[in-house]
Amino acid sequence: MDVGTTARTVLLGGLGVALLATLVALVVWWPPGDAAQRSAEAGGEAAQFAAPGVDFPxxxxxxxxxxxxxxxxxxxxxxxxxxxxxxxxxxxxxxxxxxxxxxxxxxxxxxxxxxxxxxxxxxxxxxxxxxxxxxxxGTLIWLALLFVVVVLVIARVRGLLALIGLAFGAVVVWWWVLPALLDGAPGVGVALAGSSAIMFVVLYTTHGFSLRTSTALAGTLLGIVVTAGIGVIAISDAHLTGVSDESAAILATFGELDFTDLLGCALVIAGLGVLNDVTITQASAVWELRAVNPQASRTKVFTSAMRIGRDHIASTIYTIVFAYVGTALILLMLLRVYDRPLIELLSTEQLAEEVVRTLVTSIGLVLAVPITTALAAAVASGTPGGAGDDDAAGPEDDEPQIEGSLHAS
Structure with missing residues (x-):
């Protein structure tokens, strides 16, 4: 059995194990009915939004x-x-x-x-x-409709499938992740299981069943595990409490929750979208490079794809950092007018959490690039007559697909 065939066997076997583990976790940590109802319907005395008799006309x-x-x-x-x-x-x-x-x-x-x-x-x-x-x-509705129209006009069928995947992700978070966390399930475990379930559906729905998509999925799952591991270590070493605003204090009245564990869950979910972005890009880059030069060695394909990956890493890190700056602009302005050096304020709970979140997710996505590229270079085979194996066409039948042999070079 050659390298390409072995890599594919390991890839698909590993994804099978990951899928089985995800399904087991979903069942084991499936929240009981009362917990799900409390989170979805705001029932239960501790979760009441207003006093009895108060309404909102x-x-x-x-x-x-x-x-x-x-x-x-x-x-x-x-x-x-x-x-x-x-x-x-x-x-x-x-x-x-x-x-x-x-x-x-x-x-x-x-x-x-x-x-x-x-x-x-x-x-x-x-x-x-x-x-x-x-x-x-009214504003939210027309914005949402404009978003859907723009996605469908530009991305067409693939955009529609991406919207379906997004809706599935929202369902998983709202009806499984949040109730499971409220029920006391381990935060990092819930994040890993929920993220894995979302990625299995989203990637295959949006990009089709193929070795290319499977490679991106494997890279994403490994990136999630790396992010979770580094996040747990960083949270413990920084002695973060996970309680940085009054929302956490209010949530604490609901029950016995481990907020440091919840912070670990937040770290994993925060990096999920951008992690998926870099892995699918790297997998696609390897397959396209293999299509251009089917006889290139795996080392050459890996090296070429990593040049693309480095550019993507740089732009993605900018995205993460400036996304935080935009969401925390008021807080940063407040810190700017304080009469204390910024380096001292970095140790405050609220700012330290965001710094850790940004750095951990950035490290995870950077490491996911070589991991995914190496997996893709090993799996994608080249032959004199065609490109790497992409045995299932993508969801868009109006785009040219790469034809390839099922045999390794």
Missing amino acids: SGEVVEVAPRCGGQGLPDGSGCSTLSVEVAGEEYPVKVQVPPEVLDSGIDVGDRVELLRTPAAEGTDGAASYSYFATERD
Whole structure:
């Protein structure tokens, strides 16, 4: 048995073991019905969002008062308020809003969600209202539709399959990962099982059943394991608690949760998308290089593909770092005005978590590049008459597929 055939046997056998382990983990850590219901329906006393009797009606804004401090209006003069028509109320209700709500451009005709607190039991008082949120469903819907249209127009069938894979990933996270974590399952184990399940479906759905896709999947799974391992070591060595904001403190009231373990889970999931990006790119690069030069040695193919991979690594690292800067811009601005050196602030829980998250996921994706490239170079065979084996066509029948022999060079 030659190198190519052996590599394919090991590849497919390893993926079979990974799939079996994933299915076992999904069953073992499958959350009981009450845990899933608590997470999905916010049931249970500890998870109640508001006090009994409180509801959240929506209404249309019919009048907007100028913000306090503007136009010479002192606080308490009826400024910074919205008059909102609410079903069941004879007159519009007035609610105080933060100045930034008015600064956002809210105007007559917009809809807002209010918090209605009933009058105390045994009294004849009326219910009280307060501002809760601005309804943004319309904006979110047209943005989502525009996203779908752009993906379908540009990527066509493959874009549709990618959207299906994305929907599957969301289902796994919302209905299995989160309930399993709330039920006390080990965070890193849940992350590995959930990520593996998502990648098996997403990659084969989007890119088709082939050795090329299988190689990318193997590289992704190995990258996930590497990221999880480094993450666990880094979290322990940095003594991170996993509690960096009030959201974690609120979640702590739900039950006995290991927040350091949850942080390890977050590290794995945070790097999942970008990890998949680099592995599928490297696998495709190897197959294309093999198609161009079927007689090239595996070493030459690996070296050429790594040149592509290095460029991809550089751009991907930029993506990770600047994505964090964009999401944490307000926090970084706050740190900028502090009168302490940045190097000292890096040790704070909130900032240290993000630094560890960024570095761990970056290390995982960098290591995934040579791992995937080596696997692909070993699996893809070359013959004088064709390119490497890609025995299953991709999902797009309008793209030329590489024809190849099932035999190694």
